[in-house]
Amino acid sequence: MTTRSICFAGLSRDEQTSVEAAFKQANAAHRWTLANENEAEAVVVDMDSMYGQMSLMKAMSGGKVVVALTAGGRVDTDFKLSRPVTAEGIATLLAELESQPAPVAEAPAPAPVPEPAASAPEPEPAPMPAPEPEPAPEPEPAPPADPHLADYLRPGALKGPVRLQLADAPAIVLDPAKGVYLGGAVLKPLLPYATAVVRESDFEPVDPARLPALATEIGGSHPFSRLAWILGLGGHGGSLAPGYNPNDRYKLLKWPQTEREFPRHFRIATVMMKGPALLTEIAELSGASLAEVTDYVNASLAVGVAEPDIMAPSEPEPAKGGGLLGRFRR
Structure with missing residues (x-):
């Protein structure tokens, strides 16, 4: 069978x-x-x-x-x-x-033997086509940017409380569940964190039960937005943050909290609250340097209290009809 x-x-x-x-x-x-x-x-x-x-x-x-x-x-x-x-x-x-016979695969029919054709003069060989140029090599992908502390303030970047300590800056503790960091009230000592490359291996996990004691030990509890502000202020060295045009006008959406450690920021904010202005105009009217104005705008953009004032292109007016019919319609 x-x-x-x-x-x-x-x-x-x-x-x-x-x-x-x-x-x-x-x-x-x-x-x-x-x-x-x-x-x-x-x-x-x-x-x-x-x-x-x-x-x-x-x-x-x-x-x-x-x-x-x-x-x-x-x-x-x-x-x-x-x-x-x-x-x-x-x-x-x-x-x-x-009860039915098993299907048997049919053998392919033999190919028909072509009849010999009448001899004909051999055609001249076609000219060889020119070789196609070799495609340009694809550019190599840019290496991933080094991570900084500001990247870990985004939702979901950290899975639990962590402690970070740089050699030239005070220790801070990040609590992503509450969106706060533990550290001192003064911001200038945290400026080294703005440019330092921070990798996940640099963080030390913290037991959530220790957070109240650490708040007393290394400083009070402050919102992530305050840390994002100082990181935006010192993260670009006087240049505008990537993605923003230095030729745009910038405006403040609301009066921001100004830090006593940066007295010129009050004058910069006062100028920006009057209306959108170029970075050079803000520097001239506030008496601050262009680098100081640019850093302040970066910090304000990082926490969402500033934005570029981009004018939408105006729509052309419809052409008016002429003649008697046009005057009748108007």
Whole structure:
């Protein structure tokens, strides 16, 4: 007895398991093996699924013996397996399939031998095409930027409280759950954090239960926005932060908190509150240097109290109609 192959296609995982178990029970008196859809000679297609018709067409185009698996009564195939599937139903199906001869792959027809053509003058060889220029090499991707402390203030960047200590700056503790940092009230000592490269390995995890004691030990609790402000102030060395145009006008959206450590910031903020202005104009009117104004604008942009004043292009006025009809419409 020749071993033949069958595949159950398109079933859910649970039904596939139960159907294969029923197949093993029914196959005790037969010699069938389970195969994948491409290699099986008989394919059982789930006609009750949304992809049943597609699987049916694929199996038929591949020359398979197709069996419709369905709970309905009418099918367009020569064989049918009724749902719910039982071992008795599969045994009956296998017996019906065995009554049909196994399909034999047809040998490909021999290619026709071309008749010799009348001799003709050989055509002149076509000119060789010019070689195509080699494509320009793709530019290498830019290396990732070094991470800084400001990158870890974004939501989700830190999974829990951490402590950070630079050699030339006081220690701070970041508590991302509350959006606060623990440290002293003075900001200037934290300026080294603005330009330092900070990697995840530089952080020391902190037990959340220790946060109240650390707040007393190294300083009070302050919002992340205050730390983001000092990092924006000292992070760019007098140049405008990336993504902003030095030729734009900048304005303050509200009166910001000014720090006593930076007395000229009050005069810069006063000028900016009067209306949008160029960085050079703010420097001239406030008496501060251009670098000081640029750093202050960077800090204000970092905490969302400033923005560039970009004028939207005005729409052209519609052309007015002329003549009598135009005057009548107006």
